[in-house]
């Protein structure tokens with residue numbers, strides 16, 4: 001790292017690009033792939049060798065991703081770690097921000113594990129913003145296996161922030177004008 005590649009520096013590059021993507025969310029058509037939150041995002045970043053590499057598309061009501069967990073995400077033998085599943089849900093919620101055009105971050109996340117997520121099986125995750133209350137976005141997601149059984153559900157509260165939230169030391173929580 002040479003001092004120009006630290007977290008704050010990388011955030012300065014990534015956040016405006018992401019904010020622009022969000023602002024143009026009306027241009028993202030149903031079925032179109034959505035850009036990752038950052039190249040190194042643990043959920044969807046293509047450059048993160050330890051990441052899940054989730055690829056999400058926009059749907060009529062929210063976002064969707066088909067994802068298979070691999071050995072790097074194992075917990076009990078043959079079963080994805082619950083934290084890895086939570087990461088997948090949280091990342092899908094991050095993609096849901098496209099449908100409302102707001103920068104926001106996870107404040108709370110609750111997962112229901114109805115059945116094990118087995119490695120190397122495709123799971124379909126769908127997420128949407130259920131409600132907006134001021135700065136609070138209330139989100140819901142479900143995941144199904146390839147036999148159509150629902151194996152997981154999640155609820156989250158996201159809170160909107162300004163771009164400064166992602167740049168360390170700029171301002172407390174980076175509140176934006178619309179908050």
Ligand SMILES: CCCCCCCCCC(=O)SCCNC(=O)CCNC(=O)[C@H](O)C(C)(C)COP(=O)(O)OP(=O)(O)OC[C@H]1O[C@@H](n2cnc3c(N)ncnc32)[C@H](O)[C@@H]1OP(=O)(O)O
Nearest residue numbers: 015018037090091094105106107108134135136157159173
């Ligand atoms: C460019 C990249 C974009 C990335 C997109 C997302 C990527 C994937 C998702 C993530 O991984 S995000 C990373 C994990 N999350 C964090 O690091 C967030 C850490 N928490 C914070 O930074 C602050 O707590 C936060 C900015 C979320 C809120 O702090 P604030 O001081 O700005 O707000 P405050 O605590 O006053 O709460 C704001 C509102 O939310 C409400 N609230 C807070 N927690 C709540 C809760 N748990 N349930 C319901 N409402 C809640 C709170 O009552 C209040 O309502 P009102 O505006 O009506 O007064």
